[in-house]
Amino acid sequence: NAGVTQTPKFRILKIGQSMTLQCTQDMNHNYMYWYRQDPGMGLKLIYYSVGAGITDKGEVPNGYNVSRSTTEDFPLRLELAAPSQTSVYFCASSYQTGMGHIQPLHFGNGTRLTVT
Amino acid sequence: AQKVTQAQTEISVVEKEDVTLDCVYETRDTTYYLFWYKQPPSGELVFLIRRNSFDEQNEISGRYSWNFQKSTSSFNFTITASQVVDSAVYFCALSEAQMDSSYKLIFGSGTRLLVRP
Numbered sequence: 532n533a534g535v536t537q538t539p540k541f542r543i544l545k546i547g548q549s550m551t552l553q554c555t556q557d558m559n560h561n562y563m564y565w566y567r568q569d570p571g572m573g574l575k576l577i578y579y580s581v582g583a584g585i586t587d588k589g590e591v592p593n594g595y596n597v598s599r600s601t602t603e604d605f606p607l608r609l610e611l612a613a614p615s616q617t618s619v620y621f622c623a624s625s626y627q628t629g630m631g632h633i634q635p636l637h638f639g640n641g642t643r644l645t646v647t
Numbered sequence: 648a649q650k651v652t653q654a655q656t657e658i659s660v661v662e663k664e665d666v667t668l669d670c671v672y673e674t675r676d677t678t679y680y681l682f683w684y685k686q687p688p689s690g691e692l693v694f695l696i697r698r699n700s701f702d703e704q705n706e707i708s709g710r711y712s713w714n715f716q717k718s719t720s721s722f723n724f725t726i727t728a729s730q731v732v733d734s735a736v737y738f739c740a741l742s743e744a745q746m747d748s749s750y751k752l753i754f755g756s757g758t759r760l761l762v763r764p
Contacts, residue, residue, distance in 0.1 A: 573653075573738060581749040589751065621688035621692065621754070625752075632699070632744050633680045633750055638692040 533557050537622050544612040544646045551592035552607040552642050554622030562625040563605040564636065565589075565597065567618040574621065578604055612646045619643050649674045651755035654658075659761045662728055668686040668758045670739030680750045681715065681722045681740040682752070695737075696750040698722060729762045736760070 538553045556563065561582045566574040566589075576589030580599040596608040596617060605624075609616060623636040650673040660666045672681065683695040697707060698715050706713045710727045724734050739755040 545649055557656055566754070574754040576753070579751050581744075581747075587745075587751075590753075617723070619690070625691075627750070630750075631678075633697075635682060635694040635697050636692075636740075637694075637753060 535622055535624050535637050535639035537620075537642050539597065540640070540643060541643045542645070543556075544609075544644065546612060546614065546646060548612050549608070549610045550644075551642075552609070552620055554605045554607065554620075555603050555638060556605075556624040556637070558624060558626075558637065559602060560626045560637070561602065562627070563599065564623045564625075565595070565605070565607045566621045566623065567591065567616075568621060569618050573642070577620075579609065593635075605641035609644075614646050617644060617646045648677070649741050649753050651739050651741045651753055653737075653739055653755035653758050655758045656756075657759045657761070658751075659763065661763050663729060664762075665725060665727050666729050666758065666760065666762075668726075668737050669726065670719050670722045670755060671723065672739070672741045674720075674741060674743070676742070676744045679744070683713070683722075683724050684738045684739040684740065684754075686738065686757070692738075695724075702731045717730050726760075729760075731762050731764055734762045751757060 535556045535631040564579040575591045578597040580586045618640045623640040625636045679700045681698045685693045696738045712725045714723045736757045742750045
């Protein structure tokens with residue numbers, strides 16, 4: 532199992548450009564998440580999904596879009612990149628058992644994005 | 648809304664000292680889960696422990712131990728006989744239930760631990 536795979540690892544964008552951060556998982560998890568981690572800070576939830584076709588906003592969704600057309604993939608789209616979006620982006624996946632027990636998040640290795 | 652507070656921004660200890668990382672949370676949920684994650688200098692996020700709100704037993708795993716107290720809404724993490732390899736940022740996280748029975752995880756701001764030789 533590869534777990535959670537994020538691409539690219541690094542990217543530099545100019546202000547106003549757009550890009551898609553890719554995230555795929557091979558564990559058949561229904562939950563997927565996007566977090567951002569600003570330098571020296573904690574993790575802020577951008578968007579999450581509880582299954583294919585279902586997405587919801589987190590704490591800091593402005594400037595981002597997501598889609599979840601399959602269980603495996605959860606891409607994060609940045610439109611009109613701004614310097615404030617310079618951050619490390621982490622994708623994660625998880626699941627909830629039939630009894631409702633929440634399982635730990637499995638994280639990808641992150642995408643370091645710089646907007647200049 | 649749910650909230651996780653890690654008041655200690657940075658802690659510096661000398662190797663072999665014991666160190667406790669504090670985590671205080673606020674929740675309106677009756678059933679919830681708490682987690683600790685480690686982020687070493689290499690940057691990945693490593694799961695350490697999960698605890699649900701029904702289980703107040705303390706847990707020990709090698710040099711790591713966790714103290715969960717619902718009465719004080721705390722889930723503290725102790726490293727005994729710290730080692731240089733324990734140097735990392737440690738995050739506490741709390742589940743937040745949604746109206747549709749789904750959940751999301753809210754993270755604290757992290758505590759940076761530096762263990763000096």
